Amino acid sequence: MSATVAIAVFVVAYLFIATEKIPKMVTALAGAGIVLALGVLGSEDAFYSHDTGVDWDVIFLLLGMMIIVGVLRKTGVFEYTAIWAAKRAKGSPLRIMLLLVLITAVASAFLDNVTTVLLMAPVTLLVCDRLDINPVPFLIAEVMASNIGGAATLIGDPPNIIIGSRAGLTFNDFLVNMAPIVAIELVVFCLVLPRLFRGSFTVDPDRVADVMALNEREAIHDKRLLIKCGVVLLAVFAAFIGHSIFHIEPSVVALLGAGVLVLLSQAKPKDYLASVEWETLLFFAGLFIMIGALVKTGVIGDLAKLAADATGGNALLAVMLILGVSALLSGVVDNIPYVATMSPLVLDLTNSIADPTHSEALWWSLALGADFGGNATAIGASANVVVLGIAARAGSPISFWEFTKKGVIITLITVLVAAPYLWLRYFVFA
Incomplete structure (x- = not known):
């Protein structure tokens, strides 16, 4: 019964989010x-559980970086x-988008x-x-690039951190x-952009x-604050990159950076x-709590297990199935809880496959499917939701279906x- 309620609430909420008849925040909270x-779910599940509750690391990472961006905005950077970007691209909208x-x-x-799109938007x-010119195509292209580029490293996309921890990578x-593969995907992505956003690159020559006549240096109107922001940001970025060394969560780093910058500024x-x-x-x-209900009642776990069981011990089939299912489900639910649920099942699968190269390929298929699948819908990845929020506040809303x-x-x-x-790397040329 609980599983039925969790599914019904999520499906109805998803439909309201997709049709945008009610503000998505109201829908999620309802x-x-x-x-x-x-x-x-009980309060313990919703607010204190790592598996089914609100991911406070994501919430406070966003809050800290948003405050840092708020202070940084005052410098004119x-x-x-x-x-600078417009002048380097000679004012060409397409070249600006690619840059x-x-x-x-x-x-x-x-x-x-998420941090990257907060700075770039x-x-x-x-x-x-x-x-x-209309900023919507540019924002959509950037958030998709962030999900593709973030797949390249352990710290680039939150699902990768979960996979690295579970698999010891x-x-x-x-x-x-x-x-x-991310480098290849970026080349393909850049080639697709002119066709994907056809008609979005017309600009008034005047x-x-x-823009070409502007002096970008004149835009900086508080150099001392800019230096302070630069020092704090370098420290924050260093702590992000050194996460595996310092063992300080990015959310804590972001909050510390925000606090220091507020004091300095x-x-x-x-x-x-x-x-x-x-x-x-x-x-x-709200979204985390609804997805937590699906996790607690076993809905997501059952879906993932069905996918895993369908492989029948065939390593290549398992890799391709995990890739496809991960891309599909990560577009419907946020890819973070999906990977958290799927990773124990992938670990079980790797233990049943004798060839270590084949078993490791299961982890890369999970990472690629979840990271790239995050681009499928407006709520597939955290970065998508953040950019849609920024666009709405800037007066250029991006609809669920437009994205x-x-x-x-x-x-x-x-x-x-x-x-x-x-297939080629882990099965043909392994």
Whole structure:
């Protein structure tokens, strides 16, 4: 009975989120309230459980980075970067998109992809404002690039951290096995962009001339604050990258960085709290609780086990099935709880496969499927939800279906490219 309630609440909430008849934050909180009120989850499950509760690491990572971005915004560095990018691309919208996509993808490999889009989205909005072009295609392209680029390393995408911990895989393991396919995927992604966003690259020549005449250095209006922000950000990024050495969670690092920067800048609460996407944070909280209900009642586990059982001991079939199922389910539910549920089952599968190369390929198929599948829908990955929140506040809302129509295409392409890579590398040339 509890499983039926959890499924019904999630499906109804998903339909409301997809149709956007009710604000997604309201829908998520209402769904969370229902599963709590009906006893599907208790307060212990929702607020204290690592498996079924709100992922406070994600919430506080976002909060800390949003505060840092709020202080950083006062320096004018986003305006500087926007003008610099537009001038380097000679005012061409397509070249600007490609430049921002590549910067986002590379940054997402060494930071987590949520942090990257928090830093890149304000730059993108300013570039598009300067050129008077629609920012929506640029934001969608960037968040997809962040999910692709984040797959390259252990710390780039939260599901990778879960997989690394469960499988005992190191930063270098991810770099050696995931970075090559991510590089290939980025090339394919860049080739697809002109067709995917056809009609989005028209710009007024007068606007281009105006941007080319700007001096980006004049955009920096508080150099001392910029230096302080730079020092704090370098420390935060170093702690992110050294997570496996320092054993300090990214959420703690982000909160510490935010606190130090607020003290150093002596910023007023109204200045830095204005950049906090409260609706996005509350939406995440509600979504985590609804998905937690699916996890606790065994719905997600049963789906994952069905996929695992269908392989019949065939390693190649298992790899391809995990890749496809992971891409599909990660587009429907957030890829973090999906991987947390699926990883024990993959571990069981690896123990039943004698060839170590074949068994390790199961982990890479899970990572690729979950990371790339996060692009499928507007709620498939945390970075997607964050960018949609930023776009809405900037007056350029991205609808669920506007994102999903593009996301499904990119997910299909990236999975189709990943499949032969897994086959060739771990089965043909192993």
